[in-house]
Amino acid sequence: MKRIAMMSCHEAPWTNSELAKDCGLVPYLLMKNYGCEAFMVCGKGNDYPYLEIMKGFKVVLLEDNTIESKIEYLWENGSNLNAVLFYGVTYDNILMVDAIKKINPKCVLACALDMNADFADSIPFYESPYYDFFNNLDLMWQSDTQMTDFLNSKWYWDILCEHNGYYNLQLGTSDVDYYPFAQRNNTFLYVGRVNNEIKNIGMLMRAFANIASAVPDWNLKIVGPIEDSFNEYIDFFFTYYPELLDRIEFAGNIADRIELHHEYELAKVFCSPSRMEGGVQNAMAEAICSGCVIATTKISAYLDATGNNEYGLDTDIDDENGFSDILLKLATNCDLSEMSMKAYKTGCSVFNMESIVGDIYGKLCDKGL
Numbered sequence: 331m332k333r334i335a336m337m338s339c340h341e342a343p344w345t346n347s348e349l350a351k352d353c354g355l356v357p358y359l360l361m362k363n364y365g366c367e368a369f370m371v372c373g374k375g376n377d378y379p380y381l382e383i384m385k386g387f388k389v390v391l392l393e394d395n396t397i398e399s400k401i402e403y404l405w406e407n408g409s410n411l412n413a414v415l416f417y418g419v420t421y422d423n424i425l426m427v428d429a430i431k432k433i434n435p436k437c438v439l440a441c442a443l444d445m446n447a448d449f450a451d452s453i454p455f456y457e458s459p460y461y462d463f464f465n466n467l468d469l470m471w472q473s474d475t476q477m478t479d480f481l482n483s484k485w486y487w488d489i490l491c492e493h494n495g496y497y498n499l500q501l502g503t504s505d506v507d508y509y510p511f512a513q514r515n516n517t518f519l520y521v522g523r524v525n526n527e528i529k530n531i532g533m534l535m536r537a538f539a540n541i542a543s544a545v546p547d548w549n550l551k552i553v554g555p556i557e558d559s560f561n562e563y564i565d566f567f568f569t570y571y572p573e574l575l576d577r578i579e580f581a582g583n584i585a586d587r588i589e590l591h592h593e594y595e596l597a598k599v600f601c602s603p604s605r606m607e608g609g610v611q612n613a614m615a616e617a618i619c620s621g622c623v624i625a626t627t628k629i630s631a632y633l634d635a636t637g638n639n640e641y642g643l644d645t646d647i648d649d650e651n652g653f654s655d656i657l658l659k660l661a662t663n664c665d666l667s668e669m670s671m672k673a674y675k676t677g678c679s680v681f682n683m684e685s686i687v688g689d690i691y692g693k694l695c696d697k698g699l
Contacts, residue, residue: 331367332699334360335407336415338372339423341395349380349389350587351612352442352473352494352683353417358387359497359687373399379585383499397422401429408433413699416441416467419453424463431466438697440469440690443489445477446606446630455485468697471690473609474631492690493634494612495683496619500587504682508621508674509595511667516548518657519597519622521590521613524556524580527605530627530648532563534603535578537653539571545661548577550601553593555583594620598670599660602626602635605647610634610681619677621670625656634680641673 336357338344348354349370357368369388373395381387392399400422404414408430414437416423423441430437453460464470464487471492472478478491497504518538526532531552538550556564568575584590594600600617607629614624614635624642626635627649636642643660645652660666691699 331365332412333410334366334368334413334415334694334699335390335411336368336370336417337400337404337423337426338370338395339417339420341397341422343372343375343391343395344370344378344389345376346378346380346585349378349384349387350497350499354380355495355497355683356442356687356690357415358384359684360691361387363684363687364691371400371403380499397425400426404429404433408437411437413438413440413694418442418444419449419460419463424459427463427466428459436698438468438694438699439466440471440694440697441467442492443470443472443481444609445472445481447477447480448606450477450481450484469690469693474634476633477609477630480630490693492686493681494610494615495681495686496616496677497683498587498591501591504619504684505678506591506619508671511598511621511670513596514598514670515596516545516661517597518548518550518599518601518625519553519593519617520551520601520603521553521593521617522611524552524554525560526563530603530605531560532567533648533650533653534601535567537603537650537657538578539567539574540651540654541658541661542571542574542577544658548661550578551581551593551597552579553581553584553590556580591616591620594622597622598666599623599625599657601657602629603653604629607631615677615681618673619681621674621677623660623664623666623669623673625653625660627653637672637676641669641676 360366361368371390373392414430471490473494475491481489524531594617600622610631624636626644627647628644632644643656645656
């Protein structure tokens with residue numbers, strides 16, 4: 331049985347929600363669908379209720395999440411590992427790749443880069459330690475075609491495209507039926523962390539406020555944990571727009587994956603006002619697979635996110651008026667039913683997580699797994 335470890339990438343443990351994202355789903359589906367002994371490794375500090383439905387999967391807990399503890403784990407166990415997976419270009423990952431290469435040269439090393447253009451441009455990739463890091467990896471992938479093309483034009487190494495995909499842990503499948511468009515609500519939906527710094531939720535609220543009177547039968551629903559720093563902004567916003575108190579709903583975090591999936595099914599448009607994303611983010615992939623039409627800023631993966639305007643529209647980052655315009659256009663001037671079906675069909679063919687992991691498994695085998 332092939333043993334595969336996914337190492338934590340920062341000095342913080344994996345979170346429960348990450349078990350349902352690509353960093354957790356890749357090792358889980360390598361275990362479930364291909365019989366590997368695959369698991370995640372990190373320090374103590376979090377609980378993992380999702381493990382109750384991820385039968386046979388485990389998170390190996392170290393005493394702490396320092397780089398010293400993770401390298402000690404590799405020295406003690408690395409000779410018995412067939413592959414080690416990494417997520418992102420981080421200080422910890424650079425050191426761990428160097429260590430495992432010395433401990434077990436035959437071990438296959440793979441990394442989901444989670445890269446954006448600004449970060450890629452800031453990396454002196456032909457200088458140590460970055461050159462050694464990339465050179466020691468057997469497999470690297472980026473989660474969108476635009477950044478994959480960008481990296482392949484810029485770097486010496488071969489970068490694959492493996493999208494973030496959708497897999498419902500509780501349903502146990504990537505294959506879901508299309509929810510009839512006629513039964514959906516006039517809802518602009520956001521799912522993810524609720525903050526201003528990266529996710530730019532304040533702009534989303536203002537963009538909706540700008541068009542609210544023009545689309546009186548539409549509402550905005552925001553799902554996800556609200557960061558403390560954003561609560562003050564919410565209070566400030568509603569002092570200026572009290573009439574929107576019953577049209578902007580903060581639903582909080584929804585951990586139940588079936589309930590969350592139903593939120594996507596009930597919505598017509600998924601909104602991503604982000605300033606930066608490392609590819610098509612997990613929530614957006616879930617939205618596409620559920621048949622949501624996409625409204626997004628021009629993150630690096632915006633063409634993948636909208637199907638080049640086949641199932642979504644885009645505007646510049648931080649462009650509040652532009653975001654208002656695309657929300658209004660989607661609500662009033664687009665054939666949302668047709669766009670919704672195109673999104674769903676793209677999800678089935680491009681963002682199916684089981685198919686994506688199958689491709690990753692084949693590539694790992696090609697490298698010697």
